[in-house]
Amino acid sequence: xxxxxxxxxxxxxxxxxxxxxxxxVKTDSVSSAITVATDTSGWISLFDGKTTNGWHSYGKAAVNxxxxxxxxxxxxxxxxxxxxxxxxxDEYENFHLQVEWKIAPKGNSGIIFLVKEDxxxxxxxxxxGPEMQVLDNNGHEDAKIPKHRAGDLYDLIxxxxxxxxxxxxxxxxxxxxxxxxxxxxLNGTNVVSTTLWDENWKKLIAGSKFKDMxxxxxxxxxxxxxxxxGNLVSYRNIRLxxx
Numbered sequence: 001x002x003x004x005x006x007x008x009x010x011x012x013x014x015x016x017x018x019x020x021x022x023x024x025v026k027t028d029s030v031s032s033a034i035t036v037a038t039d040t041s042g043w044i045s046l047f048d049g050k051t052t053n054g055w056h057s058y059g060k061a062a063v064n065x066x067x068x069x070x071x072x073x074x075x076x077x078x079x080x081x082x083x084x085x086x087x088x089x090d091e092y093e094n095f096h097l098q099v100e101w102k103i104a105p106k107g108n109s110g111i112i113f114l115v116k117e118d119x120x121x122x123x124x125x126x127x128x129g130p131e132m133q134v135l136d137n138n139g140h141e142d143a144k145i146p147k148h149r150a151g152d153l154y155d156l157i158x159x160x161x162x163x164x165x166x167x168x169x170x171x172x173x174x175x176x177x178x179x180x181x182x183x184x185x186l187n188g189t190n191v192v193s194t195t196l197w198d199e200n201w202k203k204l205i206a207g208s209k210f211k212d213m214x215x216x217x218x219x220x221x222x223x224x225x226x227x228x229x230g231n232l233v234s235y236r237n238i239r240l241x242x243x
Contacts, residue, residue, distance in 0.1 A: 046088060046224070047074060047238040057084040058225065059119040066228055074226075075234040076109075085125045086226040087115060093221035094243040097175040103150075104232035105167045106139035110154060113175055114222035116215070125225040127213050130156065132175055132184050134233060136167040151186040155208045159184075159191040170236075178243045196220075 046054055049072035052063040064082040067074060074086070092113075103109060115129035122128050131154040137143040147155050150164035151173070163186045165171050174185035177196070184192035195201060201217065210216040226235055 042241045043239045044241070045239045047236070049073075049236070052086075054089050055086050056089060057082075058087050058115075058117060058125050060084065073234045073236045076228060076230075076232055078230070078232055083228050083230070085112065085228050087117060087125065087223040088225075089223075091221045091223055092240060092242070094178045095176075096178075096241045096243060097224060097238075098172065098240070099174075099238045100170050100172050100236050101134050102170050102234045103134055103136050103167050105136055107134075107136050107167065107231035107233055108140050108142055108229040109134040109231065109233040110227040110229070111173060111175065112225040112227055113177070114217070114219050115225050116219045116222050122215070125223075125227070126210075126216075128215050128217075128219055129222060129225060130154070130182075130217050131227070132173055134173075134227070135164075137162070137164055139167060151184065151191045153182075153184060153192045153194070155210065156204045157192050157194055159186070161189055161191055163187040163189045163191065176243075 050069060052067060052069060052074065056062055057064045057066070063086065064084055065080040066077060066082045066084060067086050068077045097111075097113070099111060101109070101111070110131040110133050112125045112129040112131045115125045116122060133148060133150055133152045133154045135143055135148070135150040137150050142148045143150075147153070147158045149159065149162065150171075151159045151162065165187065172187055174183075176183040176185070180196045180198070182192070182194050182196050183190055194204075196217070197220070205211060205217055224240075
């Protein structure tokens with residue numbers, strides 16, 4: 001029990017921010033920012049701030065000890081020997097996802113979407129789902145690789161403009177998929193726009209590290225995943241609107 005308490009305490013220490021811990025995400029457009037919500041019509045909360053209800057570890061029936069909830073934040077407990085990405089119980093097709101994230105110095109994580117959970121075929125979420133990168137651009141080695149920086153469509157398309165905040169500060173990420181059109185928004189700026197599943201999409205995959213994963217980026221609906229990359233990361237205010 002003492003070890004568990006220390007682990008939870010570590011998550012609370014990492015996730016607390018006295019100036020913005022109770023802020024909410026604006027609900028309107030692609031240009032949304034972190035502010036008090038005025039209209040929550042149509043939005044579904046994917047994280048209640050208290051439990052892991054609605055989520056499970058990839059390939060498992062429940063959430064493993066790697067993920068802890070404290071102070072309305074869900075994050076990685078690096079003291080746990082378990083590992084695995086966190087995925088939604090439900091699949092989504094056309095949607096607008098909003099989630100705030102905060103990464104530790106030298107940290108790496110990601111928001112993976114359109115994940116098909118079939119562990120007999122796919123051992124990890126990234127085998128099927130594209131990723132919006134979560135990274136400390138100033139401290140992690142991956143930032144030296146083009147298309148691997150925060151906000152990038154990982155290994156496929158680099159941000160048109162970098163708007164990420166430093167490690168330890170909250171960022172607002174948005175992923176919008178509507179009838180094949182994909183937009184990634186970071187802190188109110190549309191940083192990636194592309195079309196899924198067309199010939200250009202196939203060329204992007206063919207030129208990436210995913211070229212030998214035959215089903216990568218092919219599914220039109222799937223789960224949303226928060227990546228366990230072995231580093232401290234926090235997520236909060238996770239919600240989705242079906243389009």
